[in-house]
Amino acid sequence: MTTLSFEKIQEQLDLTRQAARKLAFASTAQKNAALQAMGEALLASSDMILRENTLDCEMAAQNGQSDSRIDRLRLTKERLESIVQGIHEVIDLPDPIGEVMTSFEGDQAIQIAKVRVPLGVIAMIYEARPNVTVDAAALTLKSGNAVILRGGKEAIRSNIALVHALQQGLNEAGLPIHCVSFIEQVERETIDVLLKARGKVDLIIPRGGAGLINHVVENSVVPVIETGVGNCHVYVDEDADLAMALAIIDNAKTQRPSVCNAIETVLLHSSIAERFLPDLMARLTEKQVEVRLCDKSFAMLQSTEFAGSPWLTMAQESDYETEFLDLILAVKIVDHLDQALEHIYRYGTKHSEAIVTADEQKARRFLQEVDAAAVYHNASTRFTDGFEFGFGAEIGISTQKLHARGPMGLPELTSYTYRIRGQGQIRP
Numbered sequence: 001m002t003t004l005s006f007e008k009i010q011e012q013l014d015l016t017r018q019a020a021r022k023l024a025f026a027s028t029a030q031k032n033a034a035l036q037a038m039g040e041a042l043l044a045s046s047d048m049i050l051r052e053n054t055l056d057c058e059m060a061a062q063n064g065q066s067d068s069r070i071d072r073l074r075l076t077k078e079r080l081e082s083i084v085q086g087i088h089e090v091i092d093l094p095d096p097i098g099e100v101m102t103s104f105e106g107d108q109a110i111q112i113a114k115v116r117v118p119l120g121v122i123a124m125i126y127e128a129r130p131n132v133t134v135d136a137a138a139l140t141l142k143s144g145n146a147v148i149l150r151g152g153k154e155a156i157r158s159n160i161a162l163v164h165a166l167q168q169g170l171n172e173a174g175l176p177i178h179c180v181s182f183i184e185q186v187e188r189e190t191i192d193v194l195l196k197a198r199g200k201v202d203l204i205i206p207r208g209g210a211g212l213i214n215h216v217v218e219n220s221v222v223p224v225i226e227t228g229v230g231n232c233h234v235y236v237d238e239d240a241d242l243a244m245a246l247a248i249i250d251n252a253k254t255q256r257p258s259v260c261n262a263i264e265t266v267l268l269h270s271s272i273a274e275r276f277l278p279d280l281m282a283r284l285t286e287k288q289v290e291v292r293l294c295d296k297s298f299a300m301l302q303s304t305e306f307a308g309s310p311w312l313t314m315a316q317e318s319d320y321e322t323e324f325l326d327l328i329l330a331v332k333i334v335d336h337l338d339q340a341l342e343h344i345y346r347y348g349t350k351h352s353e354a355i356v357t358a359d360e361q362k363a364r365r366f367l368q369e370v371d372a373a374a375v376y377h378n379a380s381t382r383f384t385d386g387f388e389f390g391f392g393a394e395i396g397i398s399t400q401k402l403h404a405r406g407p408m409g410l411p412e413l414t415s416y417t418y419r420i421r422g423q424g425q426i427r428p
Contacts, residue, residue, distance in 0.1 A: 019176035020146035038169030052157035118144030120202035127208035128154035135393035227396035230260030237357035
């Protein structure tokens with residue numbers, strides 16, 4: 001990275017910090033007006049945004065990116081309208097800033113209130129999902145925070161076009177355009193500048209693959225909320241409704257395989273595996289899912305029509321460790337719930353896990369013992385999402401335990417302060 005690039009980013013950080021100070025005191029009406037203007041600007045600029053996104057997608061295809069990764073990158077008119085609808089949902093959400101979380105009387109009758117306040121400047125470091133650009137801008141603005149965005153090079157044209165429209169909306173609403181800043185330089189070193197920007201950045205949120213997240217966590221001197229890596233499982237118990245299990249697995253794997261709440265492994269109880277596997281393979285292979293089977297499940301299918309199928313291969317140990325983000329699914333047979341729990345403990349990433357069973361006691365054990373941000377009984381893991389939870393857009397899905405966990409909405413983008421009122425009291 002050149003000295004000029006470094007200096008430009010430092011200038012952006014300073015401007016973003018200044019914008020954060022002004023935004024912290026903006027009224028709910030001002031913030032909502034800005035969000036409305038930002039949504040209108042996105043729709044008015046839709047032709048330009050989609051044109052730039054098409055160029056990004058074409059370049060990704062030329063570079064050999066998979067169809068599922070290009071799908072994460074692609075914007076359509078319908079997707080852009082959905083993104084703008086997300087802004088409107090954020091407008092409708094209560095403003096967390098100024099909320100009195102609790103209040104009480106302290107010694108000598110001093111009045112103490114715990115009040116939500118913005119964090120300040122949030123840095124988003126993410127990969128090829130341009131919708132994150134708008135979701136992050138909307139949520140940080142409503143929660144009184146400025147954001148500096150560093151997207152992946154695969155979406156650079158799309159992101160520049162999106163941010164141009166967002167800043168146009170901010171300007172029309174009378175708020176500083178650097179409430180939403182974007183780093184256009186794509187050199188990897190630009191990430192490290194943000195990781196070392198202590199005093200200028202208050203929080204870093206990485207969204208992307210394990211490599212990106214690990215790099216941020218291991219190298220940042222700024223606080224980080226770890227998000228996103230989703231090696232998710234569905235365990236089909238011996239007491240499961242198998243038709244229900246089939247529908248849940250299908251949805252959790254194929255509805256959108258390129259996202260972090262899609263499942264990567266199915267665990268099958270040994271007593272139902274032999275009769276369930278053919279139906280599962282028929283459903284998955286029809287949708288062109290490559291299935292990587294443990295030795296027991298592979299052997300069970302050798303006497304069926306699926307023997308020799310090009311869609312079925314033997315699983316390697318690494319398959320159970322992998323977030324595929326693609327139409328690939330690993331399968332493993334277990335003999336009881338404890339084995340399923342142990343497998344999830346060993347390979348899971350504390351994102352989203354599900355059990356399918358009619359046994360309430362086993363469901364209760366699973367919900368209590370699985371250590372994950374979202375744990376499901378008889379439902380698809382695809383529900384781990386800010387929209388589905390009623391949070392409007394989400395800025396990420398936290399897989400850690402401190403401060404925030406699961407889909408992160410407005411309250412998770414705040415801190416708090418204690419405001420104390422007295423009448424001249426002094427401590428004896």
